[in-house]
Amino acid sequence: MVTEKNNKGNQISRRSFLTGTATAAAGFMIVPRHVLGGKGYTAPSDKLRVAGIGVGGKGESDIAEFAKGPADITVLCDVHDSRAANSVKRFPKAKFYKDYREMLDKEHKNIDAVSVSTPDHSHAIQAMAAMQLGKHVYVQKPLTHDIYEARMLTEAAKKYKVVTQMGNQGASGDGVRQLMEWYNAGLIGDVKEVYCWTNRPVWPQGIPWPTTPAPVPSDLDWDLWLGTAPKKDYVNKLVPFNWRGWWDYGTGALGDMGCHIVEPPFRVLDLGYPESAEASVGSVYVDEFKQGYFPDSCPPSSHCILNFKGKKGKPDVKLHWMDGGIQPARPEELGPNERMGDGGNGAIFIGTKGKMMCGTYGISPTLLPTTRNKEVNVKQTIARVPEGHYVQWVNAAIAGYGKKEVSSPFEIAGPLTETLLMGNLAIRSYDVRKPKANGNGFDYPGRYIKLLWDGPNMKITNFDDANQFVKRTYREGWKLGS
Incomplete structure (x- = not known):
């Protein structure tokens, strides 16, 4: 146990x-x-x-x-x-x-x-x-x-x-437990800022929904696969992998990888519901006068900032999420040829007394500079999960x-999942009342403000259009629970 x-x-x-x-x-x-x-x-x-x-x-x-x-x-x-x-x-x-x-x-x-x-x-x-x-x-x-x-x-x-x-x-890995032991021992002091990043998506995103339907695979029950999602024609290569880039079915790179990469700081720092979120996103070139923002599709890249109130005398925490190949600046303590995170993914904790980082799943926990890892010996206080x-x-x-x-x-x-999906609220916050005159998607005013989040009541308090994404409407015939 x-x-x-x-x-x-x-x-x-x-x-x-x-x-x-x-x-x-x-x-x-x-x-x-x-x-x-x-x-x-x-x-x-x-x-x-x-x-x-x-x-x-x-x-x-x-x-x-x-x-x-x-x-x-x-x-x-x-x-x-x-x-x-x-x-x-x-x-x-x-x-x-x-x-x-x-x-x-x-x-x-x-x-x-x-x-x-x-x-x-x-x-x-x-x-x-x-x-x-x-x-x-x-x-x-x-x-x-x-x-x-x-x-x-x-x-x-x-x-x-x-x-x-x-x-x-x-x-259940040893990495997150090692990070907790270092943090609890005070090796890096109080953490005020965390950077998390991934090289995903590795599927199509930032594109319009295809106008040409494709034949449904003969052995796929398309209606059952759709389930709660709106009724649409099947499109080429949606199943089994590319659905991740469409908001009707997936949650983008943040939903896909955040549970692996944000989980270590979420647990180590005992983060609760974020108080606010803000986001910037990458766009796709359409023509000389158009940027491609398509409401059906997750963006090709994004940078979200989630702000958390400090607990028990600890400082407030600002957590950065970056995807689509965007990465934070390399810590000064990391050598020029030393790998940051696990290469394409990772998390860096910025403390008042030092820094530490890890890769996906919390693997390869590392104190910075890396020479510290040979000098520090903190007693194991958290049992591992050998099974x-x-x-x-x-x-x-x-x-x-x-x-x-x-x-x-x-x-x-x-709560971890809610935190990640809060980031997606900022990414998706377009104004449903104001589609662009040229038909090129919607305006996204929610991306240019800080969204204030009432966690207990699951509500954005300063931009109501964002709340449409807190709870979606299921297709007729489907419901959550009996």
């Missing part, structure tokens, strides 16, 4: 992992499942019976990781037959469905947990449906497409008392709600 402590007796409040309790004691009796029963309960003597929704690509590797622990993959669900083929072959005894609603209706008594690895716009409805049946859930990052959805899933996890985990594997992110969740689900700790439960993953 993972436990967390701070040097000098300090507490990491909300960032602490769920408090663990003893589950094995003298005279402990294993009771069969059919005797104990109960919503969301898994008998300690059994393997976790997992259903996978979205079992191609990342979903394929997710369920393969669960199977390395005490888990049986008993049900598979995917709207795209060829994408699911490898998982079907690997788990031949698992029943297969196309529609997750039919799968849950027919198999809910035969499963204990559900893994969701579908496009962003489907995460919330699938996870909520599983939680309402008392099923433990593992959901790929970002947790949801919308801020409202993230808040609802966070509250539902507590309400339905299920074990949850978001698929940001670095949350890894996936098996940690499996073990916790078998133990039951509140019995074992997980690294990225929705109580942490939800």
Whole structure:
């Protein structure tokens, strides 16, 4: 079981992992499942019976990781037959469905947990449906497409008392724990500014929606894939990867990579909801007099600034997010041939007494200048997760709600996701009442002001048009929860 402590007796409040309790004691009796029963309960003597929704690509590797622990993959669900083929072959005894609603209706008594690895716009409805049946859930990052959805899933996890985990594997890595130990030991002082960056997107963005539809792949159920999203014709190469660059389905580079790169500073600094956000974005050349800003598509690059109020006497924190190849200035303490972050991605903490950096997932934690790493020896105070992110969740689900700790439960993953999506509000803040006269998209006045955010109430207080993106309208026939 993972436990967390701070040097000098300090507490990491909300960032602490769920408090663990003893589950094995003298005279402990294993009771069969059919005797104990109960919503969301898994008998300690059994393997976790997992259903996978979205079992191609990342979903394929997710369920393969669960199977390395005490888990049986008993049900598979995917709207795209060829994408699911490898998982079907690997788990031949698992029943297969196309529609997750039919799968849950027919198999809910035969499963204990559900893994969701579908496009962003489907995460919330699938996870909520599983939680309402008392099923433990593992959901790929970002947790949801919308801020409202993230808040609802966070509250539902507590309400339905299920074990949850978001698929940001670095949350269980040694790197973020090393960074926390350095920060708690005061090696870099108080952090006032953080820079996070990625070389993504590596898919098309900043382009208009294609005017020519393409044939739907013969083995893809396009209507089920669309789910909550508006009804549109299929376009070439949208599935399985390029949907990430379209706001109807994805959350851009910030949603895709932020859960891996922003997570270390979010946890180390115990950040809460941001108080404000501002953004600038790259555009695409259209012609001599036009810049390409297209409301359907995420921009090709962006720079977001999220401002956080300091806690417990700590200073306020300004967090920069950069994507599309934009990078911060190299720290003076970093040698000219030393790699910044992991190359294309990373995070740099600017403290009052020093600096530290890491790569994606919090890997390669490094004090700056790098010579400090040979001199500093801070005692390990935070237990590691030797079983890894996936098996940690499996073990916790078998133990039951509140019995074992997980690294990225929705109580942490939800606010982290909300923070990232807050950045997207600034990126997307066009004025719906004022489309440009030349038809070239909309005006984006929200990009030229600081958006003030009321986190508890999920509302921009000084530019109401931005609030249209806090909670989207689902396509008719779809809803969040029963």
